[in-house]
Amino acid sequence: MCLIAFAWHVHPRWRLLLAGNRDEFHARPSAPLARWNDEPILGGRDLEAGGTWLGVTEKGRCCVVTNVRDPRDPQHGTSRGLLATDYLVGSDDATAHAQKLLRTAAEYRPFNLLTFDATRGFYIGNRPQSRAQAIEPGIHGLSNADFNTPWPKTRALMERLRAWMDAGNADDFVPLFDALADERQAPDDVLPDTGVGLERERWLSSAFIRGEQYGTRASTIVAIGHDGKGRIVERRFGPAGHFEGESELAISQDAFQPSGKRPSR
Template sequence: MCVVYFYQNENFESSGYRLVLAMNRDESWRRPTQTVQFWGTRMDCISGLDMERGKEGGTWLGMNKSGKIGVVLNIPGQGDPSKRGRGFLVSDYLSQDLKMEVYADKILRTRDDYNGFNLILFDVTVSSYYLLSTSSETYGLANSPLEFPFLKVQRGQERFSSIVGKYSDTCTKQSLVDGLMDLMADKTPFHQDAELDKVIAAARLNPAFTACRSAINICCPLEEFGTRTTTVILVDMEGKVDYIEKTVDHLGPVQNEETVHKTFKLSK
């Protein structure tokens, strides 16, 4: 069950960061995926890419040099395979020349074309964001319906806020990254999560695996499912971006990790 935490500073006159974001992508270990890089067709866009047949080019999280960031979290359920891949909600936002509010209005009108999702759209040049969902128009940060957050969202947000508050100055950037990566690697299960139980039941998933799915960082070997990618994005007040992504390969005889760190400046 993917999870994302973010902090956005509305005061561009202050020091520190415009945006701090951390996300775990939880997915089948065998789903074909391209690791993070600038797109060959759009060198101003950066993300990992879904390479599943029929879903190629979609993404769960990405950014462009104009300051757009998109995040999508799928709401588990008995989806309609004929509907459009939810990863295109993000890749279209990054690649289309539409303002955030215009794109958000477009998705609100066409959201029935997709299976259940929570979508977060950012424009860090104006310090604003939109939260869109097929379940509600309120606030949330996980695969659950927005109005019913999982325990790992609630408890993790407390730790996230503490880390960001402690290392809010850019001179402590590495400590901030290390703290966020440590948070996102936490495999401690949150037992007795009623909202997670409801989502597991609605998606007709095996309830025996509820405990492993309740953690911030998921590892379910029997299902070959879990956290494959952890991403941290930092945007400072001068528009400098650190895009850090760690990908874990669980399928080899030895678990391998690859970390990519891209730095660039916003174009505006």
Template sequence: MCLLTFAWKTHPQYKLIFASNRDEFYKRNTAPAQYWDNNPNVLAGKDLEAGGTWMGINKNGRFTALTNYRDLENIKSQAPSRGMLTLDYLQGTDTPQAYLEGIFNNIDAYNGFNLLAGTPEELYYLSNYEHKVRQLEPGIYGLSNALLDSDWFKVNRLKTKFTDIIKQADFSTQTLLDTMHDTTKPSDDKVQQTGLPMDRERMLSSMFIESPTYGTCSSAIVLMDYDNQVSFVERIYNTGNPEVKEQSFSFKVG
């Protein structure tokens, strides 16, 4: 996953409002969000090549999301799958803090990542480019392929649009999903610099990404209210086809 924003305990109705775009090579084999056959407690998409996931929630309210940290000069060809970090959290029982602290034993084996892990009561963040576990205070945050709240055009743009939407008393998941389909690009002086050629940096600078081989494959919205009722909506984009598929799930954290 490559872009997300979330409001944590700042909204009068929802303790968590989460919106994300998943960007990937179109040829990579993945499955949409679903209750997993081997663990029906888990609701998440699935990477059918490596076996993990990029974001998910379980029926106990354990929530997690992952983005890659882009560092082209330090890619490890034999690194373990980062998507297993999220899956292991969803299937585990450790507190978020204990789980993230446990990753420190092997943190440098992974390619760059940002990881969120939470419950209905608490939310934590870890990056192996920051090397500390942070408990997140109530607020609105944005994350892409650098550290949390990095000053990137698409992170700032998404946070601003998201903040304006959730201020509305009757905002909807559809409005949030539509907002995620924003292809606006910045001027070149505001494009993030991560070591890629400028034409590729420019292509990756918008909230919603389109190219012949790589782009935004799905968007997801997760809402959790103060009674721990969860709503999960996913919009899946078919490359080269204007038709989209949308699915929704709801459950009460037990």
């Protein structure tokens, strides 16, 4: 996932409201949003590495991972593909998980990770150096750079999320999906320089990326209430931005299991 905006503990209904796009090569096999049979995860699934880019659990945990865009940084180290899955199925809360991951973060390929439990949220990254940062209440953004780096599309999505909150309709996610579908490119004078060249910087500057080989594969909304109940909605896209379907799952504390136990299969 390459573009995220989220509101953390500032909405009257949703303790976490997250909107994000996953950008990936269209040839990479992926399964759509679903309840996994082998793990207590609700999310899409990367069928190549087995992990997820965004997932939630019925216990109100949520995790999102992005890579870091820098072609000058060699992709050496442990795969980041299972970072989100490891957090979601683990027993550590967000604080303990961040403290432990920080010890080994440098061993992974470049990554950004957002983790949330019922009360705390953390950003963990390993570029330019490893660090963990507690997420304060507010509206935040993340793309393929450091946390809250003001890339134009990140700022724009944060502003659209703030406008959605101000409008006061907590159940209408259409304006957020519209924001994720925005294909307007940023002016050249505000583009970042990440080493990919001006033409590619322009192409990657829109919220929604349309391409035959690479582009936006999924747009996802996660809404988790202060009571732990909520929804996760995913829209999927193929080459050239072709719409391929939409899925929605309920998040309910009714499905909570005692600590340390997995749901029956």
